[in-house]
Amino acid sequence: MNAPTALDDLAGRAAGLAYSDLAEPTVRQVELLVTDLVGAAIAGARRCELTRYADKAASTRQARMLVSGDRWGEAGVAAFVNGCACVALELDDGLVGGGHAGAHVIPAALAAAQREHRCGAELIAAVVAGYEVAARLFRAYRLRYPAHPHGHLGAVGGAVAVARLTGTSPSAAARVASTLPILSTWSACFEGVSARNAVVGLANLVAITAADLADAGFVGATGALEEAFGQIAGEPRDADALGGDVDPARLAVHDAVTKHLSVAGPLHCAVEAARQVARPGRIIEVRVETVAGNVKFAGQPRPNSLSSRFSLPYAVAAALCKDPARVRSFDHDPEVAALAARVRVVAAPDLEEHHPGTHAARVTVVGPDGEDTALVTEPKGGPARPATEAELAAKFAALVPGAAPVHERLTSLRDVEDCATLIDGAL
Numbered sequence: 001m002n003a004p005t006a007l008d009d010l011a012g013r014a015a016g017l018a019y020s021d022l023a024e025p026t027v028r029q030v031e032l033l034v035t036d037l038v039g040a041a042i043a044g045a046r047r048c049e050l051t052r053y054a055d056k057a058a059s060t061r062q063a064r065m066l067v068s069g070d071r072w073g074e075a076g077v078a079a080f081v082n083g084c085a086c087v088a089l090e091l092d093d094g095l096v097g098g099g100h101a102g103a104h105v106i107p108a109a110l111a112a113a114q115r116e117h118r119c120g121a122e123l124i125a126a127v128v129a130g131y132e133v134a135a136r137l138f139r140a141y142r143l144r145y146p147a148h149p150h151g152h153l154g155a156v157g158g159a160v161a162v163a164r165l166t167g168t169s170p171s172a173a174a175r176v177a178s179t180l181p182i183l184s185t186w187s188a189c190f191e192g193v194s195a196r197n198a199v200v201g202l203a204n205l206v207a208i209t210a211a212d213l214a215d216a217g218f219v220g221a222t223g224a225l226e227e228a229f230g231q232i233a234g235e236p237r238d239a240d241a242l243g244g245d246v247d248p249a250r251l252a253v254h255d256a257v258t259k260h261l262s263v264a265g266p267l268h269c270a271v272e273a274a275r276q277v278a279r280p281g282r283i284i285e286v287r288v289e290t291v292a293g294n295v296k297f298a299g300q301p302r303p304n305s306l307s308s309r310f311s312l313p314y315a316v317a318a319a320l321c322k323d324p325a326r327v328r329s330f331d332h333d334p335e336v337a338a339l340a341a342r343v344r345v346v347a348a349p350d351l352e353e354h355h356p357g358t359h360a361a362r363v364t365v366v367g368p369d370g371e372d373t374a375l376v377t378e379p380k381g382g383p384a385r386p387a388t389e390a391e392l393a394a395k396f397a398a399l400v401p402g403a404a405p406v407h408e409r410l411t412s413l414r415d416v417e418d419c420a421t422l423i424d425g426a427l
Contacts, residue, residue: 005222006242007178008171010136011160013246014129015170019121021248022128027414029253030124033093035410036258036392037086037106041066042426043327043399044088045081049194054081063111064423075115076208082107083204084197087150089327090309091399094265096255096382097357099138103200104154105130108207109161113419118165120416128253130161133174135252140241141229145296148189151182151199153229158207159214168215175220177210181228189264190299192307257382260395262327266294267315268379270361274319276374280367283339288316289348290361298345305331313343316363327399351377400426 019027045051045067054067063078065071066085072078083103086092092103105127113123134157143149159177163170182203188196214220230236261268270288294312301311308314309330317340322329351360360377378384387395389411396407406426409416416422 004171007133007137007156007174007225010242010246011133011163011170011174014132015126015160015164017125017128017246017248019125022125023248026128026248026251026253027124029256030127031411031413032389032392033102033253033256033258034106034110034123034127034413035396035407037092037102038066038110038410038423038426039396039399039407040089040091041082041086041107043091044197045085047085047088047194050081050085050088057081063114064420064427066423066427068427070427075111076205078114079108079111079204079208080198080201082110082201084201087200088194088197089262090264091259091262091327093259093381094257095135095138095252096257097139099135099149099154100200101131101134101138101154101157101252102256103150104203104207105134105158105161108158108204109165110419110422111204111208112162112165112211114422116165117418117420120413120419120422122165123416123419124413126161126164128251129164129170130157131253131256132246132251133157133160135255136241137225139238140236141234142237143229143234146185146187147233148184148186148199150196151184151203153181155181155203155206155210156225158204159210162207162211163214166211166215168211172214172220173211175222176214176218177206177220178225179220180206180210181224182206183228183233186296189310190302190307192302192304192310194306196306255383257379258387258392260380260387260391261324262330263309263315264297265379266359267297267310267312268381269359269376270294270312270363271315271319271324272380273361273363273374273376274316274365275324276376277363277365278372279320279365280369282368283320283342283365284368285366286313286316286320286339286343287364287366288312288343288345288361289351289364290345291352291355291359292347294359294361295345295347300340301332301337303332303334303337308332308336311340312345313340316340316343320365
């Protein structure tokens with residue numbers, strides 16, 4: 001094997017953290033993140049294409065697919081299905097600074113933990129390792145539009161999490177995963193095609209497969225990641241992101257942003273601002289001022305419920321017409337689409353200057369008698385405005401009604417003796 005790389009070193013250090021190294025707030029954070037993502041996945045798995053696929057793919061009882069009924073499959077298949085499901089409603093967590101760790105790490109780690117009959121504490125340590133690697137990779141590279149953050153860097157973190165659970169070399173698994181990136185683009189989001197969800201499913205399948213390939217002796221390339229994301233699909237952003245200590249007191253799981261709105265993360269500030277303005281009986285125009293990176297969401301949606309979740313005009317219009325706390329409020333509705341046609345999105349240099357690295361948004365609603373404006377600079381659910389445990393519990397209950405015992409088991413993950421029983425009773 002070639003000389004160790006910064007990724008090799010990071011993977012080894014992250015996977016080397018023992019459960020006993022983790023402070024109580026970190027353990028609790030992982031329990032809440034796993035619970036939150038499982039709830040999002042169970043709700044997302046109700047989509048008909050996922051249930052039909054799960055029917056075809058059901059096989060050996062290695063890992064549970066989070067669709068209704070008692071459907072199990074090989075670990076890679078379960079990771080694929082659950083990865084698709086967790087992003088189907090845009091309720092998976094994000095990261096401060098961009099990227100998605102949870103959707104790429106947790107489904108793969110959960111499937112591996114079930115296959116290997118690992119305990120909850122071991123799953124927690126694996127998720128911590130996977131988040132750490134994924135988050136640092138997202139910091140290390142800036143993607144070049146129209147490259148999308150799903151399918152690649154996060155899968156490397158997923159592979160490290162799986163390796164942590166299977167006893168495979170984490171650096172070897174990371175190298176294999178970094179040799180097998182899936183390059184996704186924003187067009188699938190804006191068109192609202194359901195194959196977009198399969199990108200995350202495939203990333204979780206890559207995570208499982210990469211660890212299994214490494215265990216079998218397959219060797220990954222040392223330069224693949226840098227070529228793919230430092231040259232082709234992006235550029236280096238933070239040269240030091242992969243280095244430095246993996247400090248148990250400052251871990252990437254604490255940079256997670258949980259979602260309380262069923263829309264793309266960059267739209268949350270605008271949706272929250274829209275809810276704060278006074279709404280006149282007749283809306284003449286709506287102006288959304290935001291950071292330059294959000295202008296790509298300015299288009300009107302296609303007439304489907306995934307595209308509407310990636311349209312800033314539609315999301316703001318839905319917030320003005322409906323209760324944005326309800327998942328179905330962002331499904332496509334012709335009346336909301338008519339209002340969305342009167343929403344104008346522009347870049348605001350002052351927001352870029354004073355709130356760098358955020359998705360800050362200022363929304364102005366114009367009516368016959370004047371206008372009202374609201375500004376939101378940080379979304380609910382991030383480190384600056386964390387969701388409470390009660391709020392996360394309410395979200396889970398809304399997504400998975402009647403599953404209080406499973407919620408209790410998930411939020412007590414550290415005490416679970418065998419992760420194969422973790423979801424029993426939820427489906």
